[in-house]
Amino acid sequence: MSTPAEADRRPVLVTGAHRSGTTWAGRVLAAAATPMGYIWEPFNPRHRPGTFPIRFPHYFHYVCAENGAEWATPLADMLAFRYRPGAEVRSLRRPRDVARMGRDWWRFARNGRRGATPLVKDPIALLSAEWLAATFDMRVLVMIRHPAAFAASIRRRGWRHRFADFLEQPLLMRDLLAPHADEIRAASEQRLDILDEAVLLWNILYGTVARLEERHPDWVFARHEDIAREPVARFRALYAKLGLGWSDAVERLVLQTSSASNPAGPDRADAIRRDSAAAAAAWRSQLSAEEIARIRRGTEPLADRYYAGGDW
Numbered sequence: 001m002s003t004p005a006e007a008d009r010r011p012v013l014v015t016g017a018h019r020s021g022t023t024w025a026g027r028v029l030a031a032a033a034t035p036m037g038y039i040w041e042p043f044n045p046r047h048r049p050g051t052f053p054i055r056f057p058h059y060f061h062y063v064c065a066e067n068g069a070e071w072a073t074p075l076a077d078m079l080a081f082r083y084r085p086g087a088e089v090r091s092l093r094r095p096r097d098v099a100r101m102g103r104d105w106w107r108f109a110r111n112g113r114r115g116a117t118p119l120v121k122d123p124i125a126l127l128s129a130e131w132l133a134a135t136f137d138m139r140v141l142v143m144i145r146h147p148a149a150f151a152a153s154i155r156r157r158g159w160r161h162r163f164a165d166f167l168e169q170p171l172l173m174r175d176l177l178a179p180h181a182d183e184i185r186a187a188s189e190q191r192l193d194i195l196d197e198a199v200l201l202w203n204i205l206y207g208t209v210a211r212l213e214e215r216h217p218d219w220v221f222a223r224h225e226d227i228a229r230e231p232v233a234r235f236r237a238l239y240a241k242l243g244l245g246w247s248d249a250v251e252r253l254v255l256q257t258s259s260a261s262n263p264a265g266p267d268r269a270d271a272i273r274r275d276s277a278a279a280a281a282a283w284r285s286q287l288s289a290e291e292i293a294r295i296r297r298g299t300e301p302l303a304d305r306y307y308a309g310g311d312w
Helices: 022-029 069-079 085-089 095-113 123-136 147-157 170-189 194-215 224-229 231-242 248-258 276-280 289-299 302-306
Strands: 012-016 036-040 117-121 139-144 220-223
Touching: 012 022, 012 123, 022 036, 022 117, 022 139, 022 231, 022 248, 036 095, 069 117, 069 123, 085 095, 117 123, 123 139, 123 194, 139 194, 139 231, 147 194, 147 289, 170 194, 194 289, 194 302, 220 224, 220 231, 224 231, 224 276, 231 248, 248 276, 289 302
Parallel strands: 012 117, 012 139, 036 117, 139 220
Antiparallel strands: none
16 A cells, blocks of 8 residues: 555545546546545536535526635535535435435545545536635546547437526626637527537537646646556556545556456446447447548547547
């Protein structure tokens, strides 16, 4: 077992585009020898209110210094594992909601008692990552995914994006998305083909990632494909960069969740047991040659920053 000389107790944020391996990375990092408390997607409008009592009005809601005061205290409470049973009770609709409340309340209480370091897994928080890191002194891991793999996954899941969510946020459009304003407006007025929609979304999200990478050399940026092909070595490196304690149990988890005996494409979107190497290359058989060429044309030159010709 290896542990940092002195445990770093700063919260960890695992983000990047959705379908970029954030769940796998978050679950593996949360298994660190140093106690960690996993928190699921507070920026996702579908999160449970007991864990975080506010529902952001948009997917990829943008929080910055100008509007952050409203969100700072509830997020600080979440990071301190203060569960909100009153907020959760008001949302209960089915028996399984009650069971989920009991599970979440117990987990928050346990993490608070043992002084766990919060690990927030949230790709939907990507556009607010800079504010989150500055406000809560967070360590940040940003996951990067090949544009063709991202597009193939989006189509497989049938996940569409409401581009008006961007337009309805003037601060976001001003600060981050102005270069894409015309494309976003057009996509909000007339629905694109799902692959073209994925191309635009990849450009928007990873254009932001590129700017964040330039501004924050202390953050960790990792390609999903590299981790998928060499999971033990790559996760060991992430553990070292983030100051987390590696253990034999973590290595076993990495091997179990990346084994060639796992399915390449599980039915559940949040499943972490996959044949990681096969999953990383699955887009090659899921897309036609014309579709791959179309995605490549649509994401250049940004894609060239992360993926060379041989990656296509």
